[in-house]
Amino acid sequence: MKNDIRPIGVFDSGLGGLTTVSELRRTMPEENIVYFGDTGRVPYGTRSRETVRRYARQDMRFLLSRGVKMIVAACNTASASLLPEDIEKLPVPFVEVLHPAVEVAAAATRNGRIGLIGTPATIRSGAYERAMHLVNPKAQIIASPCALFVPLVENGFTAPDNEVTRLVAEQYLAPVRKSGADTLILGCTHYPVLKPVISRIMGGGVTLVDSGQEAAHAAKRCLMQYDMCNLSRTAGSVEYFVSDSTETFAENARPIVGEPVAGRAVQIDIESV
Ligand code: DGL
Numbered sequence: 118m119k120n121d122i123r124p125i126g127v128f129d130s131g132l133g134g135l136t137t138v139s140e141l142r143r144t145m146p147e148e149n150i151v152y153f154g155d156t157g158r159v160p161y162g163t164r165s166r167e168t169v170r171r172y173a174r175q176d177m178r179f180l181l182s183r184g185v186k187m188i189v190a191a192c193n194t195a196s197a198s199l200l201p202e203d204i205e206k207l208p209v210p211f212v213e214v215l216h217p218a219v220e221v222a223a224a225a226t227r228n229g230r231i232g233l234i235g236t237p238a239t240i241r242s243g244a245y246e247r248a249m250h251l252v253n254p255k256a257q258i259i260a261s262p263c264a265l266f267v268p269l270v271e272n273g274f275t276a277p278d279n280e281v282t283r284l285v286a287e288q289y290l291a292p293v294r295k296s297g298a299d300t301l302i303l304g305c306t307h308y309p310v311l312k313p314v315i316s317r318i319m320g321g322g323v324t325l326v327d328s329g330q331e332a333a334h335a336a337k338r339c340l341m342q343y344d345m346c347n348l349s350r351t352a353g354s355v356e357y358f359v360s361d362s363t364e365t366f367a368e369n370a371r372p373i374v375g376e377p378v379a380g381r382a383v384q385i386d387i388e389s390v
Pocket of ligand 1: 129130131133134159160161162163191192193194195236239267304305306307
């Protein structure tokens, strides 16, 4: 068995991918991680496919410049926008968020009705429907784009009793509730941060599938498959990079990753990478 101590590269438009980082830390504490949050250009989910693709390719180029052994696109919008040719060119294994979430949702549903919430770009792409069709052609997806969730998370409107977030969530989730779906895919890595609000509205009978978490599990399987695990016995480190001011990021990142981020995040110019 090889000992590969190179870091795992994870990227997102902002804070959302930290839900993947948190799960990677929980399941593979010895792994080193380089995180890039494109906070200067968030949100991705209201932009065109071409723009998101360009951003995602720059994000991956930055991670590769840090010597990562794998890239995790902890962003549904980027995962739905990248083309096979973007991924084939990569010199390291690539894990995206969409297919792992689909596999879990297909296994979880009992009535074949699966709710999907995501950014307008992810929903518009139809990527989830295509992926689900391959796994379970009979499953019905009830999709609802939730453009306001990302700004709410990026600005810290995340407390379970936040009235603004609750009202927004009630409106977005209404079509999914009405459909009788028994499973709901959180098809944006920012949304698990709002899980308490979402699960209260959906009720206990609905299984929530966390795309950020499932991407972390897929990354672990991939490292094992390619014999690329870090075999150290000591805890790995996380390096945080962002494309805007580090203060707000550090403040809002802390509750997601469960450790202080202040003083550890570094701002970079992503356009010049
Ligand atoms: N967290 C991202 C996703 O999973 C992107 C959200 C955004 O920037 O709009 O789609």
